[in-house]
Amino acid sequence: MTDAPGAAPMSSESDQVLARLDKRRRLEEAGVDPYPGGYDITHTSTQAVSAFEAEGEGVPVRIAGRVMSRRKMGKATFLHLQDRDGRIQAYCRKDAVGEEPYALMSLLDIGDFAGIAGTMFRTRTGEATVQVESWRFLAKAQRPLPEKWHGVRDKEIRFRQRYLDLAMNEEARVVFRARSRMISAMRRVLDAKDFLEVETPVLQPLYGGANARPFRTEHNALGVTLYLRIADELYLKRCLVGGLDRVYEFGKDFRNEGMDRTHQPEFTQLEAYQAYGNYEDGMSLVEELVAAGAEAACGSTVVEWGGRTLDFGRPWERVSYLTILSEAAGRDLSSLEEGPIREACQAHGIEYEGDPTAAVMLDDLFSRIVQPELLDPTFVIDHPKLMSPLAKGKPGSPHLVERYEPIVCGMEVGNGFSELNDPQEQRARFEDQLKRARRDEDTMVLDEPFLCALEHGMPPASGLGLGIDRLAMILSGADQIREVILFPQMRPEKGEE
Structure with missing residues (x-):
């Protein structure tokens, strides 16, 4: 039998x-x-x-x-x-x-x-x-x-009943072990550099640190509205104000937005901040973190994804945001005027019904014509100031900031910059965003408690955020983000609405 x-x-x-x-x-x-x-x-x-x-x-x-x-x-x-x-x-x-x-x-x-x-x-x-x-x-x-x-092959079953996927598919168990090794290796890199791992609030009275729609909830006992954090940044910077010079957090963040191959409303980020650093230090740290994660997860800094060989052991290429965007658009966009930017969007099939800001149009255009073509590990650097309210200005370039986005396989896997620590300029940047709030739905709020912390003095600093799920996708060879999240959010099945 x-x-x-x-x-x-x-x-x-x-x-x-x-x-x-x-x-x-x-x-x-x-x-x-x-x-x-x-x-x-x-x-x-x-x-x-x-x-x-x-x-x-x-x-x-x-x-x-x-x-x-x-x-x-x-x-x-x-x-x-x-x-x-x-x-x-x-x-x-x-x-x-x-x-x-x-x-x-x-x-x-x-x-x-x-x-x-x-x-x-x-x-x-x-x-x-x-x-x-x-x-x-x-x-x-x-x-x-x-x-x-x-092995379980029906993806809907695999994601909804992950326990069956794990029980039956050795490949699934391999993915999540590799993800764990990647995170552990990154943690070891930071610990060896005397970074302190901290925990910051998930429930926040104000949301900030990124442009995104938050999830909202009510605290019954206090009678107040709270938000699930969209980023860890503003609380981690408070740690710098308090004298914790190097801090990091692996945390869950939440954005009340759409789901697709590379997006989930609940996701894991690593954010790290070091006093007295700048964005050059941040890029070096990203290279080291990703190389250590690849070595731990895959046994090598050379990995395969989508039929392409990626080498995370080499210095990443660096390209200027406006330079590469202007080249791809076939016109000079360095003036940052809305008219030429809108024309470039229209020329590439991006139409708007309303009145989007230059920041929104630039981001949409970059996502359409530049980002998908950046396959090898690349830092896109020196973004327009109007897109980056938390980044320090670039000396000699009044309209730019010291910011970088690490991009691999056409996916943004992080963000970082030299942190803006001038409280007056930070207030002015926030107020400028509020003026544009009616044009951009995903705008940050004026965070007075954070500004108060800055007014007590924050040292110059470098900050970075890395998308752990997307990195796990690349290092495991997965073709969608749900493959590397144990229990991803799913659309309701029929009858569950």
Whole structure:
């Protein structure tokens, strides 16, 4: 008798659920708890095989995992258990475990969790195997794993029921382990440079640090409106004011906007700020962080994405924002006048019904004709001041700021600049934004508490933000952001609205 994902189905899933519930009842009648407490594990599947290869037959092991196949052959049964490292075969004989424990194995289903204890040996086919001396139920799965799955392939199911994706697709587990290694490596880089990891509020009375629509909620006890943060920036800068010279945060941010291949309303960012630095220091730090993340996630700074080879071990190319945009548009846009910018937008099929600002049009035009063509790791630098209210001005260029955007594979993966620390100029920039608020929906508010902090003095500083999800996409070879977020937001299924 053979059981495995993909074996011939019973009449329906509901029949299988009923059969499993009946097996649970029989276990309980036999005095077996189908959901006992912990199990003392000595090895993972990989560790058990390694110990066997090093020490030979007879190595004692205790392993636990999900049953992924079961094959009965007379008075013996073969199982495959899956744990965090992979799969391992177990061989259970009736005369080795005893009649009653062996009989209980008939109540074991694919998807159940079991713990086994025994010794390692090699079968005639050469497979390293655990010869079972004792075993126990650890958890009864009341629902079966889906039929005919050699991995989950339906993306809707994979994203909505990620636990099934993880259980059945080794590739999914690889992606999220790689993501974790990437984050850990970045954290090590920052810790080694004496950055302090901090936590700033997710619920904020004012939203700022980016141009985006916020999620809004009400605090019942205080009777106030709060917003889920759209960026960490303004609170991290307060840390610089307070004398915490180097700070960083891996945090969730939230933007009440659309979803597509590279956008989710809830996403992870790394933001880091260092006093006495500038945007040159920020770009160097980005290069180091991404290279360390790639090495940890992929084993190399050279990775493949979309059929293209990317080398994160080399210095990134740098291009001027207005220079590359003017070249792509076929006209000089350095005057920053709205008329020529609108004409360039129209020439490239970008039309507006209302009266957008130059900042909105520049951003739309850049996103349409420049960004998709920047495939190798590139810093786009020296943006117009009118697009960058939190960045320090570029000396000798009154209309530009010291800002950079790291772009890879046509995706913006971050943002950074020399931080504006002049409170009077920052107030003027905020007030200018308020004047344009009726033209731009996604404008920042006038944050008086932040301005008050700046007025107490903030040192010159470099700041950066990196989109962890997009970087994980690139390093894992994923073609959309939902592949690298464990539980992404999804549009409601029919009947859920």
